[in-house]
């Protein structure tokens with residue numbers, strides 16, 4: 521059993537994921553972090569929110585994990601990259617917190633979503649939390665870049681009712697330029713989820729000049745449509761709400777002059793997914 525280090529606040533709930541949060545795990549010994557990652561008895565959360573209507577079906581409780589293995593140029597939460605920016609929370613405490621909302625979540629046809637950061641950086645914690653949520657009858661979803669999907673066994677995948685899978689770009693070089701990492705593990709995870717008939721919503725961030733090329737969108741659409749398990753595609757317009765975080769963290773933000781999506785670009789992109797036979801919005 522891992523002893524929970526002192527927490528910065530009494531409540532796990534944050535005001536907003538757009539709040540800059542750093543060093544919440546400061547002072548947690550490295551040995552404790554390593555033990556937590558192996559056992560899953562403790563996790564590192566950037567924030568915990570209730571009442572989300574944009575992170576899966578219905579009204580949801582969302583846990584934003586700290587730690588990400590990618591470095592997307594348009595990331596609006598770069599303070600989630602470092603696991604030590606998350607607050608240490610024992611599994612028991614996270615489950616207790618979730619339990620408070622179980623009845624309300626059922627009434628509102630919602631559930632629990634683990635987002636990030638990349639939740640599967642803390643795969644043991646994620647699996648234990650999902651298992652506890654399922655035991656309480658709560659619908660579960662993970663928002664992931666998919667690159668660490670191989671960390672989950674087939675049985676563990678059954679604990680996740682919905683995967684919100686980020687497909688960021690198409691083509692090796694473009695993907696590496698955008699995220700810093702190879703696209704192949706994500707596509708392999710997508711195929712595995714399809715083979716196991718696990719429900720997926722694809723999330724695609726539309727950034728003008730970066731991810732909006734028609735031929736790339738069409739290839740993503742063709743790939744997603746061919747899987748057979750993609751229930752929906754969410755096209756998320758790029759925004760500049762995370763820009764201040766890059767500056768505060770001393771990171772080099774390269775999208776200073778990237779404009780917001782025009783309504784016509786958004787509609788054209790959604791239509792490209794629909795033309796492939798997908799439900800998209």
Ligand code: SF4
Nearest residue numbers: 588590591592595637
């Ligand atoms: S995968 Fe998500 S959290 Fe990680 S860098 Fe990309 S946008 Fe940010």
